[in-house]
Amino acid sequence: xxxxxxxxxxxxxxxxxxxxxxxxxxxxxxxxxxxxxxxxxxxxxxxxxxxxxxxxxxxxxxxxxxxxxxxxxxxxxxxxxxxxxxxxxxxxxxxxxxxxxxxxxxxxxxxxxxxxxxxxxxxxxxxxxxxxxxxxxxxxxxxxxxxxxxxxxxxxxxxxxxxxxxxxxxxxxxxxxxxxxxxxxxxxxxxxxxxxxxxxxxxxxxxxxxxxxxxxxxxxxxxxxxxxxxxxxxxxxxxxxxxxxxxxxxxxxxxxxxxxxxxxxxxxxxxxxxxxxxxxxxxxxxxxxxxxxxxxxxxxxxxxxxxxxxxxxxxxxxxxxxxxxxxxxxxxxxxxxxxxxxxxxxxxxxxxxxxxxxxxxxxxxxxxxxxxxxxxxxxxxxxxxxxxxxxxxxxxxxxxxxxxxxxxxxxxxxxxxxxxxxxxxxxxxxxx
Amino acid sequence: xxxxxxxxxxxxxxxxxxxxxxxxxxxxxxxxxxxxxxxxxxxxxxxxxxxxxxxxxxxxxxxxxxxxxxxxxxxxxxxxxxxxxxxxxxxxxxxxxxxxxxxxxxxxxxxxxxxxxxxxxxxxxxxxxxxxxxxxxxxxxxxxxxxxxxxxxxxxxxxxxxxxxxxxxxxxxxxxxxxxxxxxxxxxxxxxxxxxxxxxxxxxxxxxxxxxxxxxxxxxxxxxxxxxxxxxxxxxxxxxxxxxxxxxxxxxxxxxxxxxxxxxxxxxxxxxxxxxxxxxxxxxxxxxxxxxxxxxxxxxxxxxxxxxxxxxxxxxxxxxxxxxxxxxxxxxxxxxxxxxxxxxxxxxxxxxxxxxxxxxxxxxxxxxxxxxxxxxxxxxxxxxxxxxxxxxxxxxxxxxxxxxxxxxxxxxxxxxxxxxxxxxxxxxxxxxxxxxxxxxxxxxxxxxxxxxxxxxxxxxxxxxxxxxxxxxxxxxxxxxxxxxxxxxxxxxxxxxxxxxxxxxxxxxxxxxxxxxxxxxxxxxxxxxxx
Ligand SMILES: Cc1cc2nc3c(=O)[nH]c(=O)nc-3n(C[C@H](O)[C@H](O)[C@H](O)COP(=O)(O)OP(=O)(O)OC[C@H]3O[C@@H](n4cnc5c(N)ncnc54)[C@H](O)[C@@H]3O)c2cc1C
Ligand code: SF4
Ligand code: SF4
Numbered sequence: 001x002x003x004x005x006x007x008x009x010x011x012x013x014x015x016x017x018x019x020x021x022x023x024x025x026x027x028x029x030x031x032x033x034x035x036x037x038x039x040x041x042x043x044x045x046x047x048x049x050x051x052x053x054x055x056x057x058x059x060x061x062x063x064x065x066x067x068x069x070x071x072x073x074x075x076x077x078x079x080x081x082x083x084x085x086x087x088x089x090x091x092x093x094x095x096x097x098x099x100x101x102x103x104x105x106x107x108x109x110x111x112x113x114x115x116x117x118x119x120x121x122x123x124x125x126x127x128x129x130x131x132x133x134x135x136x137x138x139x140x141x142x143x144x145x146x147x148x149x150x151x152x153x154x155x156x157x158x159x160x161x162x163x164x165x166x167x168x169x170x171x172x173x174x175x176x177x178x179x180x181x182x183x184x185x186x187x188x189x190x191x192x193x194x195x196x197x198x199x200x201x202x203x204x205x206x207x208x209x210x211x212x213x214x215x216x217x218x219x220x221x222x223x224x225x226x227x228x229x230x231x232x233x234x235x236x237x238x239x240x241x242x243x244x245x246x247x248x249x250x251x252x253x254x255x256x257x258x259x260x261x262x263x264x265x266x267x268x269x270x271x272x273x274x275x276x277x278x279x280x281x282x283x284x285x286x287x288x289x290x291x292x293x294x295x296x297x298x299x300x301x302x303x304x305x306x307x308x309x310x311x312x313x314x315x316x317x318x319x320x321x322x323x324x325x326x327x328x329x330x331x332x333x334x335x336x337x338x339x340x341x342x343x344x345x346x347x348x349x350x351x352x353x354x355x356x357x358x359x360x361x362x363x364x365x366x367x368x369x370x371x372x373x374x375x376x377x378x379x380x381x382x383x384x385x386x387x388x389x390x391x392x393x394x395x396x397x398x399x400x401x402x403x404x405x406x407x408x409x410x411x412x413x414x415x416x417x418x419x420x421x422x423x424x425x426x427x428x429x430x431x432x
Numbered sequence: 433x434x435x436x437x438x439x440x441x442x443x444x445x446x447x448x449x450x451x452x453x454x455x456x457x458x459x460x461x462x463x464x465x466x467x468x469x470x471x472x473x474x475x476x477x478x479x480x481x482x483x484x485x486x487x488x489x490x491x492x493x494x495x496x497x498x499x500x501x502x503x504x505x506x507x508x509x510x511x512x513x514x515x516x517x518x519x520x521x522x523x524x525x526x527x528x529x530x531x532x533x534x535x536x537x538x539x540x541x542x543x544x545x546x547x548x549x550x551x552x553x554x555x556x557x558x559x560x561x562x563x564x565x566x567x568x569x570x571x572x573x574x575x576x577x578x579x580x581x582x583x584x585x586x587x588x589x590x591x592x593x594x595x596x597x598x599x600x601x602x603x604x605x606x607x608x609x610x611x612x613x614x615x616x617x618x619x620x621x622x623x624x625x626x627x628x629x630x631x632x633x634x635x636x637x638x639x640x641x642x643x644x645x646x647x648x649x650x651x652x653x654x655x656x657x658x659x660x661x662x663x664x665x666x667x668x669x670x671x672x673x674x675x676x677x678x679x680x681x682x683x684x685x686x687x688x689x690x691x692x693x694x695x696x697x698x699x700x701x702x703x704x705x706x707x708x709x710x711x712x713x714x715x716x717x718x719x720x721x722x723x724x725x726x727x728x729x730x731x732x733x734x735x736x737x738x739x740x741x742x743x744x745x746x747x748x749x750x751x752x753x754x755x756x757x758x759x760x761x762x763x764x765x766x767x768x769x770x771x772x773x774x775x776x777x778x779x780x781x782x783x784x785x786x787x788x789x790x791x792x793x794x795x796x797x798x799x800x801x802x803x804x805x806x807x808x809x810x811x812x813x814x815x816x817x818x819x820x821x822x823x824x825x826x827x828x829x830x831x832x833x834x835x836x837x838x839x840x841x842x843x844x845x846x847x848x849x850x851x852x853x854x855x856x857x858x859x860x861x862x863x864x865x866x867x868x869x870x871x872x873x874x875x876x877x878x879x880x881x882x883x884x885x886x887x888x889x890x891x892x893x894x895x896x897x898x899x900x901x902x903x904x905x906x907x908x909x910x911x912x913x914x915x916x917x918x919x920x921x922x923x924x925x926x927x928x929x930x931x932x933x934x935x936x937x938x939x940x941x942x943x944x945x946x947x948x949x950x951x952x953x954x955x956x957x958x959x960x961x962x
Contacts (some may be wrong), residue, residue, distance in 0.1 A: 011886070040885065040886050040887050040888060042885040042886070043885075043886075043887035043889075046888075046889065049446075049512070050512070050513055050515055050516045050518075051510075051515060051516070051889060051892070051924075052516065052888055056888045056889065056891070057888050058891045059905060061721065061722065118753070164513040164514070197507065249917070295885050295886075296949055299882075300882075300947075300951075303756075303950060303958075304950070304951065307954065307957075315951075316951075317953070317954075318950060319952055319955075322474055322881070322883070322948075322949055324885075324927045326926040326927070328507075328509070329508065331927070331928050333927075343564070380880070380931075381928075382880060383880050383882060383883055384880075384881050385949050387881065387949070394463060408880055408928060408931065410604065410605070410606045410919060410931060411605075411606050411931075411932060411933075412605035412609055413604075413605050413606070
């Protein structure tokens, strides 16, 4: 019986395993060093905040795996020997595979800041990071101030986590507004304002120069590029993630930033595949980046690869882009592409409610009026409807006129679509 | 896992202690409770009316002040910080203390009312019940009873904790309106209307009748004393009786068809009302395992069968065949049997595919039992139905289900089993509504394409122990007979994935192999369309 070995029990590895099981009788083994059972990485913040216990982050009951004949090995792979089709584990055990799936995820970026390896300096990616956080920053007596570097999705989650334990936070971001490399400026500023309203000391256009230790080798303060010293007991490094591939360096598998894969998600070595955060597309698909460290991509790659492994070669060919996040109390969803600055020939329509927590930004093509994408803040939208509209290449006018149909807000919620329509009309008349 | 958890609790000391304003608020509420305790120990309080007012005002004030301290200076949004760190809300020491206190209270209430000061044989009330006399006289001109005390405290709890709940979810109109509704129905229908009507001169011993309390939740509706007293009140009583019957056979099915069981369980019902307000702090304690789900299905349907049998037995016993009532015992039994058989046949013919395997076995098994019992009765032809004396069946039901299950365990164990243990495992009304919700209703919770990140907030905060995530991460609608439509899963979801909706019956139960966002060809392939 063919033996499929999967390294990594994150969403990518687990999805491919589940789908292979649905499609076939192959022997499946998942190896992971991080945790015995699959858990949802995106929920780590809620464990620290006390919304959930760690076991609540596990999407399947513990006996799910044996019921589905998926063997779990809780160990670390230190070497992959592709010639012998073998992986070597820390425990000394070797496992022979017929096909190998690398779904090893990410680690936090470190850009060579002085002091980046001091005690009290860490990122937030793994379960172990969470455990370390409980030691370094359990409360505001042990951690009197936290400094967070990097204005991305994990940074703002970490800020919210700290705030839930009343730990004062200084949040340094390089850009002019929160995540403004991705969000159009009005959106970025809306989030900046909201973050500040939660008593986070958010500093735009500010970067860290170095981290200063105390006598015991623990972080004591940081110094910003502008020369300010900020005393702190914790530094959160949240300047993005990169693929976790160091153990593959001598494996003969072609690596760049990530593990290079073709459109069938196969690496340079036959029968070795890579999916999820660790995979890097040789040729990016559409407007997508070659490495996509998002949950959905891991899941969808898993679904596609299971087909290939089970004899139905399937290219990685994802549908329309979508994503979502939550910034403190503001939910964000996006469908299609909205760039921080409109692409050439495109324009943005912005609408913001006077309550300051609801907003919409739409990108469209000026000449053809084609709808390109939408960001919504504080308004839930239907994925299905936007997916269809993108496929049908609706115009921006059609989309704005029928936003109501795409609304996914709970019943009785106030729906601001008439206001949006009015403002859209007004801006269109002004430019016409 | 377990090692990890222990480590965390050793090193991590998240702020879980009460803030100063929360302490002050708790103290205010405690003083209010303390007055009740004094009364309980028969401390003779002069001006009972004033003390009672003070006590109730302090309890309400304490709860509301606590809500203000917790949510007042925070922005609108989800307020679950520290839920699993706080002792009370995570089955810690104080959780158990509270559970034991509540359980003892229920035992005394149901079985030892004299301890609360209920005056026996016309003697006047003393103690706690005596303290409530002034209010009772004010409303209906009669002394209080243990049930009056309970009803008053129950209403106070729903009102004060309802305000807390609304404060907590002030950003969510669905929660605000729904909570307003349960507060209204409790205060008007369960408290003021029946109490005042019972005191009207025009009525002769009109029994306490909470019009929104539908059989089989209201299991004594068809008891002989209740029927006789209703009928003794002429057209008013008859109207009430007819309304009760219409509630079962007309109003409930229509509303459940249109809105799902939520119209009752989380908008109207008093048990649900208490669970949603006073019980809100404990909703996360419900058991989400598939084992618990299995127990739930067996237990709740067994209770339903028990309720049907005991009610049928009771009615049959007093109807007789001598024409005292327009319906005779025999024709009554035959009509019940016919009704159940037709109902079952319809379900079987039209909804067989939607029933899961074991639900089918359950339905067949239970139907056979009911029919067998009735058949045996005809053959025996004696006055004792179902081998027992009918009222023995009825009083066993009242004791086991009405008192022990719904009160002592259902509410007393809030801090251990979560706020809806009764609604989930025991309520026969919920069983009926649930069956209809699963098979014949427009209600469903829809999931938003591929947006779920499997975080688990929805499952954790589902008070009915539904593993919502299991559906959401597959993009499937959630159509579960136990869902009471509280809307909290939708509220706590950080990615906007869940929406409670009423929609067309077609395509209501969907199962998708692959979620939206994937290669469209692959999606078609996997969903079998290609
Ligand atoms: C805090 C946080 C919040 C996030 N929130 C969101 C969000 O809201 N939405 C979103 O779309 N995405 C989010 N993401 C990103 C998302 O979680 C990741 O894209 C996704 O989890 C990646 O899944 P994966 O299966 O590729 O890898 P992972 O989940 O990282 O799993 C890889 C596993 O492989 C193990 N492993 C690696 N190497 C070895 C080895 N040599 N031997 C044994 N085991 C090994 C690792 O220990 C790990 O357990 C978030 C990420 C973080 C950290
Ligand atoms: S539906 Fe929402 S709350 Fe539930 S697991 Fe998915 S993202 Fe989390
Ligand atoms: S599934 Fe959602 S709406 Fe239904 S009971 Fe659970 S939390 Fe409430």
